[in-house]
Amino acid sequence: MLTVLCQRCLEIIHRTDATQAPLRLNRFILACACMINKVATGKLVIITGASRGLGRAMALEFARLGHVVAGCARTEKAAASAQSVLGAPHQVSAVDVANDAQVSAWAAAVIAKHGAPDLLLNNAAIINPNAPLWKVSRSDFDAVVDINIKGVANVIRHFLPAMVHRRSGVIVNFSSGWGRSASPEVAPYCASKWAVEGLTQALALELPAGMAAVPLNPGIINTDMLRSCFGGSAADFPDATQWAKKAVPFLLSLDSRQNGQPISVP
Numbered sequence: 001m002l003t004v005l006c007q008r009c010l011e012i013i014h015r016t017d018a019t020q021a022p023l024r025l026n027r028f029i030l031a032c033a034c035m036i037n038k039v040a041t042g043k044l045v046i047i048t049g050a051s052r053g054l055g056r057a058m059a060l061e062f063a064r065l066g067h068v069v070a071g072c073a074r075t076e077k078a079a080a081s082a083q084s085v086l087g088a089p090h091q092v093s094a095v096d097v098a099n100d101a102q103v104s105a106w107a108a109a110v111i112a113k114h115g116a117p118d119l120l121l122n123n124a125a126i127i128n129p130n131a132p133l134w135k136v137s138r139s140d141f142d143a144v145v146d147i148n149i150k151g152v153a154n155v156i157r158h159f160l161p162a163m164v165h166r167r168s169g170v171i172v173n174f175s176s177g178w179g180r181s182a183s184p185e186v187a188p189y190c191a192s193k194w195a196v197e198g199l200t201q202a203l204a205l206e207l208p209a210g211m212a213a214v215p216l217n218p219g220i221i222n223t224d225m226l227r228s229c230f231g232g233s234a235a236d237f238p239d240a241t242q243w244a245k246k247a248v249p250f251l252l253s254l255d256s257r258q259n260g261q262p263i264s265v266p
């Protein structure tokens with residue numbers, strides 16, 4: 001008999017009575033409700049920063065293609081706005097990725113409901129207001145590091161154990177062209193994205209066979225972030241909805257063959 005159980009139900013079975021968690025689909029397959037839900041609806045995709053820009057556009061496109069999205073944004077208002085557009089079974093929660101305790105509670109709730117993610121997209125990030133490095137305030141620099149680097153590590157810390165336990169899934173850490181090159185006035189952002197590249201390549205060496213972690217350069221897209229650093233010329237670039245139409249199929253195509261490779265949305 002093929003057994004398809006999420007980590008939570010596996011643990012329940014080990015602790016208690018095997019008849020409590022699983023549902024028998026037919027005489028060949030034993031599956032828990034979490035996994036049946038996923039089989040019926042596609043992949044479980046975690047997206048940090050799902051309220052605006054690339055995160056919101058990806059959430060809508062994954063949902064349109066039949067996948068289940070669990071996303072986050074910093075405020076209740078931003079999360080509620082994204083939730084109202086996405087609807088059930090998708091869920092956008094108010095979580096600051098820089099807050100380890102909030103990420104821990106969010107990951108536990110998502111994994112309890114849906115099981116381990118199939119695709120973990122560390123998209124949330126900020127950019128410093130344009131300024132030469134010596135004019136960047138300590139608080140602006142700290143915020144970039146706290147969200148863009150430590151936030152990625154927080155999300156990995158709390159979502160990855162369930163994925164490693166299941167020995168499957170892909171982690172995509174959003175980098176940038178400025179994770180592989182540099183420009184003036186965005187030094188904190190460049191430093192954070194170069195860090196994402198290194199962190200991800202080290203993580204790739206730690207994963208079990210069958211999984212992947214990749215740093216992704218999404219391209220140049222007209223979002224709030226781009227308007228912050230490019231000003232009016234951001235309008236010369238594609239919008240996030242157009243971008244998501246090609247980015248989402250590309251993200252769905254990733255597998256262990258790309259593990260550790262710095263990739264870009266074609």
Ligand SMILES: NC(=O)c1ccc[n+]([C@@H]2O[C@H](COP(=O)([O-])OP(=O)(O)OC[C@H]3O[C@@H](n4cnc5c(N)ncnc54)[C@H](OP(=O)(O)O)[C@@H]3O)[C@@H](O)[C@H]2O)c1
Pocket residue numbers: 048049050051052053054055056072073074075078095096097098122123124125126147151174175176177217218219220221222223224225226
């Ligand atoms: N746009 C581009 O051309 C471009 C180019 C290269 C790389 N990227 C990368 O692509 C990703 C998305 O960029 P974007 O252009 O879509 O940015 P954006 O328009 O500024 O959107 C950023 C998103 O991240 C969320 N966020 C920020 N801080 C957060 C935190 N502490 N906790 C949870 N969510 C948080 C925001 O949510 P709130 O509503 O809560 O603020 C928002 O949903 C980033 O990693 C960026 O570095 C973008």
